[in-house]
Amino acid sequence: MDPKPSFPIGTRASTMALAQTRAAADRLNAAFPGLGAAPAPLSTRGDRDQVSRLERHGGKGGAFVEEIRAALRDGRIAAAMHSLKDMPGDEEAPGLVIGAVLPREAPGDALALRPGLALDDFLARRGEGFVIGAGSVRRTAYLRRLWPGARVVHYRGAADTRLRKLDEGVPQKLPDGGETPPADALVMARAGLDRIGASDRAAYDFPYSAMLPAIGQGVVALECRADAFAVREKLARIDDAPTRAAIEAEREVLWVLNGHCNAPIAGHARLEGETLHLKAAVLSEDGAALIEAEADGPAARPRALGRAVGLALIEKGARALIDASRPA
Numbered sequence: 001m002d003p004k005p006s007f008p009i010g011t012r013a014s015t016m017a018l019a020q021t022r023a024a025a026d027r028l029n030a031a032f033p034g035l036g037a038a039p040a041p042l043s044t045r046g047d048r049d050q051v052s053r054l055e056r057h058g059g060k061g062g063a064f065v066e067e068i069r070a071a072l073r074d075g076r077i078a079a080a081m082h083s084l085k086d087m088p089g090d091e092e093a094p095g096l097v098i099g100a101v102l103p104r105e106a107p108g109d110a111l112a113l114r115p116g117l118a119l120d121d122f123l124a125r126r127g128e129g130f131v132i133g134a135g136s137v138r139r140t141a142y143l144r145r146l147w148p149g150a151r152v153v154h155y156r157g158a159a160d161t162r163l164r165k166l167d168e169g170v171p172q173k174l175p176d177g178g179e180t181p182p183a184d185a186l187v188m189a190r191a192g193l194d195r196i197g198a199s200d201r202a203a204y205d206f207p208y209s210a211m212l213p214a215i216g217q218g219v220v221a222l223e224c225r226a227d228a229f230a231v232r233e234k235l236a237r238i239d240d241a242p243t244r245a246a247i248e249a250e251r252e253v254l255w256v257l258n259g260h261c262n263a264p265i266a267g268h269a270r271l272e273g274e275t276l277h278l279k280a281a282v283l284s285e286d287g288a289a290l291i292e293a294e295a296d297g298p299a300a301r302p303r304a305l306g307r308a309v310g311l312a313l314i315e316k317g318a319r320a321l322i323d324a325s326r327p328a
């Protein structure tokens, strides 16, 4: 790797994050030959501390995003690569903007199975008696609805590490010193599996009707300083308009709900011609309650659509579910 790229893109050092950042650098270098965009891996506290839960770091933003933002603010990097899903949606970062999003990859969730397990058997038993690892309250809540007979355990860490633990039958350490039983299956982002070259590990893709993705899932975002005009101009040039419209609608839902990082909120927007279709949901942590809202709107006004869907969720009682899932 170029030790001192002229356009360093800050990133976490995981396999997945590096793959995403290389994709972003390729896109920039194709649009601006000679720019010298290249990944600048930074190690974050969230990566070093694999044991504690994300919430301990003040949420997703606290875990991964803030340290990379610090490098952006002090000028060590020109842009920062984030999985959009990991960026808090209910507040803006002062002085920073999302300058570009890359074309969205598969937005959904997939099931990876321990080698030797047959998908047919798993599905026929509806997960009964199986241990399923999941890393978010959204996935946990949907799993409890879908396969109530399965035991869902908290699983986190880099995607390739999680897969290795699944394959080797390694238990996962918990913050309280205990450990989970080895998992039979993991729920992971399909886009993450694709990016680390593990597409063949996706034994089953959850239909959106069974598990609606996280807001922003599958989208790579490039953040930069609001006052870095030369950078902003380059990022504007590679911004993917259909993805931008979708994420503006989705993230407006988060904004309206004021959803904290631990809230089981889901949402997905898709563009068809000039029309955006947006569906969003809020669940109770045990999956017993599911509130959904959906609407269509012009692609040119994505935030209005997101706002309407967010407010419809609140009308239907979403606020109580979000408050109930707030960490004490």
Ligand SMILES: NCc1[nH]cc(CCC(=O)O)c1CC(=O)O
Pocket (backbone or CB within 6 Å): 083, 084, 085, 086, 159, 187, 188, 189, 190, 191, 192, 216, 217, 218, 219, 220
């Ligand atoms: N929270 C971790 C994270 N952040 C982004 C992705 C990959 C998919 C994406 O780009 O949304 C993942 C891994 C996962 O959820 O399994």
